[in-house]
Structures are given as structure tokens and as C-alpha cells.
Amino acid sequence: MKRAYNFNAGPSALPLSVLERAQRELLDFQGTGMSVMELSHRSKEYDAVHNNAKQLLKELMNIPDTYDVVFLQGGASLQFSMVPMNLLGNEQIGNYVLTGSWSEKALKEAKKVGKTHVAASTKETNYTRIPATEDIQLSEQAAYLHITSNNTIFGTQWHEFPDLTVDLVADMSSDILSREVNVEQFALIYAGAQKNLGPSGVTVVILRNDLLERIPDNLPTMLDYRTYTTSNSLYNTPPTFAIYMLSLVLEWVKEQGGVKAVEQRNKEKAAVIYEAIDKSNGFYLPHAEKESRSLMNVTFNLPNDEVAKKFLGAAKERGFVGLAGHRSVGGCRASIYNAVPYEACEALAQFMDEFRKRNV
Amino acid sequence: MKRAYNFNAGPSALPLSVLERAQRELLDFQGTGMSVMELSHRSKEYDAVHNNAKQLLKELMNIPDTYDVVFLQGGASLQFSMVPMNLLGNEQIGNYVLTGSWSEKALKEAKKVGKTHVAASTKETNYTRIPATEDIQLSEQAAYLHITSNNTIFGTQWHEFPDLTVDLVADMSSDILSREVNVEQFALIYAGAQKNLGPSGVTVVILRNDLLERIPDNLPTMLDYRTYTTSNSLYNTPPTFAIYMLSLVLEWVKEQGGVKAVEQRNKEKAAVIYEAIDKSNGFYLPHAEKESRSLMNVTFNLPNDEVAKKFLGAAKERGFVGLAGHRSVGGCRASIYNAVPYEACEALAQFMDEFRKRNV
Ligand SMILES: Cc1ncc(COP(=O)(O)O)c(C=O)c1O
Numbered sequence: 001m002k003r004a005y006n007f008n009a010g011p012s013a014l015p016l017s018v019l020e021r022a023q024r025e026l027l028d029f030q031g032t033g034m035s036v037m038e039l040s041h042r043s044k045e046y047d048a049v050h051n052n053a054k055q056l057l058k059e060l061m062n063i064p065d066t067y068d069v070v071f072l073q074g075g076a077s078l079q080f081s082m083v084p085m086n087l088l089g090n091e092q093i094g095n096y097v098l099t100g101s102w103s104e105k106a107l108k109e110a111k112k113v114g115k116t117h118v119a120a121s122t123k124e125t126n127y128t129r130i131p132a133t134e135d136i137q138l139s140e141q142a143a144y145l146h147i148t149s150n151n152t153i154f155g156t157q158w159h160e161f162p163d164l165t166v167d168l169v170a171d172m173s174s175d176i177l178s179r180e181v182n183v184e185q186f187a188l189i190y191a192g193a194q195k196n197l198g199p200s201g202v203t204v205v206i207l208r209n210d211l212l213e214r215i216p217d218n219l220p221t222m223l224d225y226r227t228y229t230t231s232n233s234l235y236n237t238p239p240t241f242a243i244y245m246l247s248l249v250l251e252w253v254k255e256q257g258g259v260k261a262v263e264q265r266n267k268e269k270a271a272v273i274y275e276a277i278d279k280s281n282g283f284y285l286p287h288a289e290k291e292s293r294s295l296m297n298v299t300f301n302l303p304n305d306e307v308a309k310k311f312l313g314a315a316k317e318r319g320f321v322g323l324a325g326h327r328s329v330g331g332c333r334a335s336i337y338n339a340v341p342y343e344a345c346e347a348l349a350q351f352m353d354e355f356r357k358r359n360v
Numbered sequence: 361m362k363r364a365y366n367f368n369a370g371p372s373a374l375p376l377s378v379l380e381r382a383q384r385e386l387l388d389f390q391g392t393g394m395s396v397m398e399l400s401h402r403s404k405e406y407d408a409v410h411n412n413a414k415q416l417l418k419e420l421m422n423i424p425d426t427y428d429v430v431f432l433q434g435g436a437s438l439q440f441s442m443v444p445m446n447l448l449g450n451e452q453i454g455n456y457v458l459t460g461s462w463s464e465k466a467l468k469e470a471k472k473v474g475k476t477h478v479a480a481s482t483k484e485t486n487y488t489r490i491p492a493t494e495d496i497q498l499s500e501q502a503a504y505l506h507i508t509s510n511n512t513i514f515g516t517q518w519h520e521f522p523d524l525t526v527d528l529v530a531d532m533s534s535d536i537l538s539r540e541v542n543v544e545q546f547a548l549i550y551a552g553a554q555k556n557l558g559p560s561g562v563t564v565v566i567l568r569n570d571l572l573e574r575i576p577d578n579l580p581t582m583l584d585y586r587t588y589t590t591s592n593s594l595y596n597t598p599p600t601f602a603i604y605m606l607s608l609v610l611e612w613v614k615e616q617g618g619v620k621a622v623e624q625r626n627k628e629k630a631a632v633i634y635e636a637i638d639k640s641n642g643f644y645l646p647h648a649e650k651e652s653r654s655l656m657n658v659t660f661n662l663p664n665d666e667v668a669k670k671f672l673g674a675a676k677e678r679g680f681v682g683l684a685g686h687r688s689v690g691g692c693r694a695s696i697y698n699a700v701p702y703e704a705c706e707a708l709a710q711f712m713d714e715f716r717k718r719n720v
């Protein structure tokens with residue numbers, strides 16, 4: 001079997017050793033005579049998987065005991081609504097920094113729930129950069145400040161988080177666990193699993209315990225964070241297989257040396273592709289400004305649409321998967337999440353060099 | 361490898377051939393060099409899986425073109441809220457038949473959304489039966505009548521659906537695809553997948569197209585059925601692996617001869633266990649009244665708690681899994697969904713006979 005060079009934006013590459021283990025165990029989980037998918041979510045075998053996933057995430061991200069970790073369904077998109085439903089009080093204002101399509105969507109859902117304020121936006125320059133902390137203007141009565149830590153579509157990333165006197169909420173869907181972060185800088189972090197954490201179908205939320213006191217009564221049970229914190233995310237049937245895969249991916253991260261080691265490798269992976277861009281004399285046009293570049297999604301364009309099309313066709317022939325930019329912006333994008341090996345990035349950079357030489 | 365006799369209530373047994381195929385394909389889906397979990401949800405390969413699941417369900421359940429089939433997350437529990445949010449108008453009343461814990465939970469969520477009415481209930485006899493159609497008293501301005509087609513916990517099942525002049529909504533989580541139903545009797549059907557359809561993590565909703573016109577504006581995007589019908593359930597990242605497993609389970613049902621053939625086998629499976637109960641001279645005490653017995657969840661008690669405990673212990677030793685009754689009712693329960701083979705039911709019935717003879 002030849003593994004594809006998988007640059008999908010999500011769902012995306014998983015570590016080969018994780019897939020191999022899942023395959024080995026698929027018919028008979030730890031001698032139970034059942035697949036992990038066939039276990040009751042109330043069984044002791046599944047409970048161990050569930051708690052292992054939670055414990056490993058706490059350990060790897062250094063999450064203090066003043067926070068809880070819960071597993072939900074519905075993707076990051078459901079969090080766009082759950083965050084304001086749970087945290088945006090009647091007399092308060094949800095503050096949003098707009099750095100791309102995902103923050104716009106988060107804002108759109110918050111507007112349905114309560115009052116909002118755009119604290120900063122880089123839309124007027126087509127989201128090529130992250131605003132400076134000085135450019136963030138909070139409203140009065142700010143319930144929280146929402147940011148998108150990595151902008152999957154535009155390829156920009158916050159490299160320093162704003163340190164303001166407001167609860168910071170971050171959509172970390174596309175860069176969670178890719179670099180060390182200080183969880184204590186955040187009130188709440190959420191992420192769909194399908195980039196750095198596992199397959200699609202489970203969403204991770206890390207939230208500071210005191211936030212629970214702010215949640216209004218009478219929310220739909222499944223949309224109330226307390227439902228998950230009080231039941232260890234077992235109020236109803238969780239997506240057991242997705243959480244099992246999450247536990248395996250987290251074990252893999254630990255084997256790699258933890259988040260610090262993974263971050264170092266991610267920097268090397270991104271560097272080799274950005275280098276191919278930077279030495280191209282403008283043949284490859286990066287979308288993001290240098291200081292705002294993402295280590296997870298490298299976005300670039302080519303001299304014109306025809307050459308871009310040719311590039312994507314040739315890349316596909318060579319076995320590179322997922323390099324087309326998001327349908328909303330076009331161009332090219334290489335998503336190089338934790339499980340994408342350095343070799344894939346190196347192969348892409350080499351291909352980019354060759355293609356440029358043949359097409360300048 | 362020895363397969364367990366898996367009587368779990370959900371997540372529950374999956375067909376062995378389905379698990380074997382998933383295992384074979386897990387590292388390399390159709391020569392892509394990727395796991396199905398690593399495919400983009402926007403790729404043509406995943407699209408084929410997604411549409412195949414939808415098409416097979418339409419075919420197997422004979423779903424007319426006036427209905428749509430959508431895939432969601434959040435389990436049946438989220439549908440308890442989505443149904444009233446989408447279908448319960450301001451001046452209307454959501455009508456509920458209470459036949460067990462799950463209908464109670466559905467009602468509880470509806471109360472948070474709007475006005476409700478209990479059209480019938482068998483709670484006063486501890487949910488041992490399904491009410492007769494004559495006992496159902498609809499309110500004025502009924503938005504819909506909600507029923508639980510099979511009561512997983514109490515082991516009762518509707519064998520004939522009420523034919524009233526009101527839109528019928530059914531939670532079919534624990535008996536969808538186990539028997540032939542006329543979809544046109546229903547306005548909306550929902551089911552968490554983890555009993556008859558696949559692993560946990562995907563919820564199927566079948567809804568009549570005209571219902572979409574009733575949906576209020578400004579619902580959270582992820583809680584509006586139109587988000588799913590207009591995007592072919594691809595507005596955001598779907599739980600791709602769970603939907604892939606669903607497609608395999610549906611193919612398996614088709615290979616079995618379709619729903620009619622599966623229903624026949626389910627009747628034989630249930631019969632052999634109910635026979636062990638009925639010939640036991642009251643040693644095994646069935647929870648459900650005879651006419652309301654479920655073909656999916658066989659619930660029974662033993663002469664006293666001590667014998668029941670002994671039974672569960674001995675059963676466990678013999679390799680029977682999941683026979684303890686739901687924590688809210690105690691006793692025993694054998695869940696015998698589609699993928700539980702006849703042989704497992706026969707082995708259980710034999711064991712019940714032996715145990716009885718040793719313990720009367
Ligand atoms: C930063 C970010 N937020 C939110 C989403 C939406 O996630 P989901 O599809 O899980 O709803 C994505 C998906 O790519 C994303 O990249």
C-alpha cells in the first residue's frame with residue numbers, strides 16, 4: 001500500500017500507526033470479543049477509553065484542575081451557537097475578532113442569540129493578517145472576546161494571544177495541540193477533532209469551571225455545557241469510536257514527545273514549504289502576511305488561474321491530495337496538521353521548485 | 361477470535377461481515393492511499409459513500425420522493441429539542457404519548473420550547489404497555505403527535521401506529537429498519553444510529569418536505585433542518601466514518617434480503633426468548649404485556665433480586681454481554697437488534713432454561 005501525500009484541510013491525515021492499531025483492534029477490543037464500536041458506553045471497557053482520552057488531553061495541554069474537558073457532537077459549527085447561548089448574558093455583549101470565514105460564521109450565530117460587537121477585523125485587507133492587540137477595541141459589558149486561533153481558509157494564525165481583561169474564547173479547531181499554549185489565558189477553547197485530534201464526529205471543549213455559573217437555566221439539555229460537565233460527557237450516547245480514535249491520536253502525540261516536540265516538527269514542516277514560496281521570486285504568491293503566517297495551512301496563489309490549474313493537475317498526478325484552496329477563496333492550500341509527515345512537506349516543496357522551473 | 365454474545369442496548373452488535381470489511385478497508389479506502397476517515401468530506405470518494413448511505417436507506421425503507429433523509433449529530437437526545445424548535449409554532453401544542461423514559465425526556469425538552477399536551481400515557485402501570493389508539497386524546501391546535509415506536513428501557517413496542525389527523529413524529533431509535541413500516545404514516549422519523557444502523561455518532565432524520573415551510577427563521581444554523589436538506593447534510597463536516605459504517609450496515613441489510621427478511625428473522629429471534637419466559641411458570645417475569653412486547657428489547661425479572669443477581673453473574677460467565685436491565689428499572693434486558701444472530705438468542709434461551717431448572 002502506498003500512502004497518499006494527504007494535505008486535506010479536514011478531515012485530514014491521521015498517523016499511520018494509529019490507523020494500524022485501530023485496524024488490529026477493530027474486531028476484538030482487548031479480548032472482549034467485540035469491536036470498540038459494539039461496546040456499551042456504560043461499560044467499564046469503554047469508560048477506560050473515554051477517561052484516557054480526557055486524561056491524556058489534560059496532560060498534553062497542561063490543563064489545570066480549574067478547567068474541565070468535555071466531548072460533544074455537532075462540530076465546531078455547533079459551538080458557534082453554544083458559546084453565546086451559554087455565556088452571553090442578557091445585558092452583555094459578545095465581542096468578536098474577525099480574521100476569516102470561520103470567525104464571521106461564529107459572529108453570525110452569536111447575533112441570533114444576543115448583542116455582539118466586532119472588536120477588530122482584517123476583512124478590508126481580505127484577511128491577510130491577524131490584528132495587533134492594540135487594534136482590538138472591546139465594548140462595554142463584554143461577555144467574552146472570541147477569536148479564531150488559526151484561520152484554516154486564509155492561512156493566518158495568532159502567534160500571540162491578546163492579553164486583555166476579558167474572558168477569551170478561542171476556536172482552535174485547526175491548530176489545537178499543534179503548539180504549546182497556556183490554557184489559563186483562555187476561558188473556553190473549542191475544536192472539532194478532524195484536523196489535529198482524530199476523525200470528524202467529536203468536538204472537544206475545554207472550559208474554566210466558573211463559567212458554569214453564568215449559564216442560563218432552561219437551555220435545551222444537549223446545548224447546556226453543564227450537561228456534559230456533570231455527566232463526564234456521558235449524559236447520552238457519545239460518539240464512542242471517534243473518542244476512541246481521539247485517545248489513540250493523543251497517545252501518539254505523547255509518544256512523539258508531547259506538544260513541544262510536535263510544535264518543533266510543525267515549524268520545520270511549514271518552513272520547508274514557505275521557503276519554496278519565498279525563493280520563488282513571486283511565482284508562488286503567499287496569501288498571508290509574513291508575521292501572520294499559519295503553521296497549519298499554507299495558502300498561496302500562482303501567476304494566473306491557468307497556471308494554478310496546471311499546478312493542481314500536475315500535483316494530483318504526483319499523488320498530492322487536497323491542495324486546492326477552499327472554494328470560497330480559490331488558489332492553493334497545503335494543510336500540514338500534526339499527522340502530516342515532514343517527508344510529505346519536503347516532497348511538496350521539491351515539486352513546487354520543479355514546477356516553477358518548468359513554468360516561469 | 362471468539363465473538364461475544366452481545367445483547368447491549370446501544371451501542372450494540374454490528375454485523376461481523378461489516379466489521380471485517382471496515383477492517384480490510386481501514387488503511388486504504390478504494391486504492392486512495394487514505395483511510396476513509398482521512399478523506400475530505402468534499403471529495404468525490406466520500407461523496408459516493410454519503411450518497412450511497414442515503415440512497416440505500418431510501419430504497420430499504422421505501423421512502424417516497426416527498427421526503428428527505430438527512431444525517432445529523434447529537435444523538436436522538438438532540439432531536440428531542442430540534443423537533444419542537446422546528447415544528448412547534450407559537451400558537452400550537454406539541455402532543456406527546458408517554459410510553460417510557462425516552463418519551464418523557466422528549467416531552468421535557470419540548471416544554472422548554474413551547475406548549476405541550478400529554479395525549480396518552482401508560483405511566484400509571486409502569487409503562488408495561490402501549491396505549492390503544494382510542495385512548496389518545498389530541499389537544500386543539502396540535503402541531504404534531506410524538507411517539508416512541510420502541511421503548512428500549514421498558515421493552516414495549518407499537519405494533520400498529522395511530523392513524524389520526526395529525527402529523528405523526530416518531531423516535532424510532534431502537535427499532536428503525538427492524539420491520540417494515542409505511543413511511544407515509546409519519547411526518548418525521550428520527551433515530552440515533554447506534555442500535556440498528558451503525559455505530560454511535562450519527563442520527564438519521566427522515567422528514568416530509570412540506571414540514572420545511574413551518575420552520576421559524578433565526579434558529580441556530582445547526583439546529584435548523586433546512587441546513588441539512590439544502591446542503592445534502594454537508595453544511596459542515598459530517599461524521600464521515602459513522603456514515604461510512606451506516607452505508608455498510610445498509611448494504612448488509614440489503615444482502616439479507618431487505619427489511620422484510622430481517623423482520624422475519626427478528627420475529628424468530630424474539631420468539632425463542634419469549635418462549636423461554638412463557639414456559640417458565642413465572643420464574644421469568646416479563647415486564648411488558650403480551651400485546652405490547654418489543655421484538656428488539658426483551659425485558660424480564662426473576663423471582664427476587666438475589667436470583668436476578670445470580671442469573672446475571674452466571675450469564676456473564678457464559679459470555680453473554682449486556683443483559684442487565686437499564687439502571688432506571690433493574691432486572692434483565694436482552695437487546696436483540698438486527699445484527700444479533702439467531703444463534704445468540706437461541707443460546708440465551710437455552711441458558712435461561714438451564715438456569716431455571718437449577719434454581720426453581
Ligand atoms: C477554524 C474552524 N472553525 C470551525 C470549523 C467548522 O468545523 P465543523 O465542520 O466541525 O463544524 C472549521 C472547519 O474547517 C474550522 O477550520
Ligand SMILES: Cc1ncc(COP(=O)(O)O)c(C=O)c1O
Binds near residue numbers: 438
Ligand atoms: C428510544 C430511544 N430514544 C432516544 C435515545 C437516546 O439516544 P442518544 O443516546 O442517541 O441521544 C435512546 C437511547 O438509548 C433510545 O433508546
Ligand SMILES: [Mg+2]
Binds near residue numbers: 009010597
Ligand atoms: Mg472544511
Ligand SMILES: [Mg+2]
Binds near residue numbers: 100152
Ligand atoms: Mg478562515
Ligand SMILES: [Mg+2]
Binds near residue numbers: 237369370
Ligand atoms: Mg442507552
Ligand SMILES: [Mg+2]
Binds near residue numbers: 461463515
Ligand atoms: Mg423506554
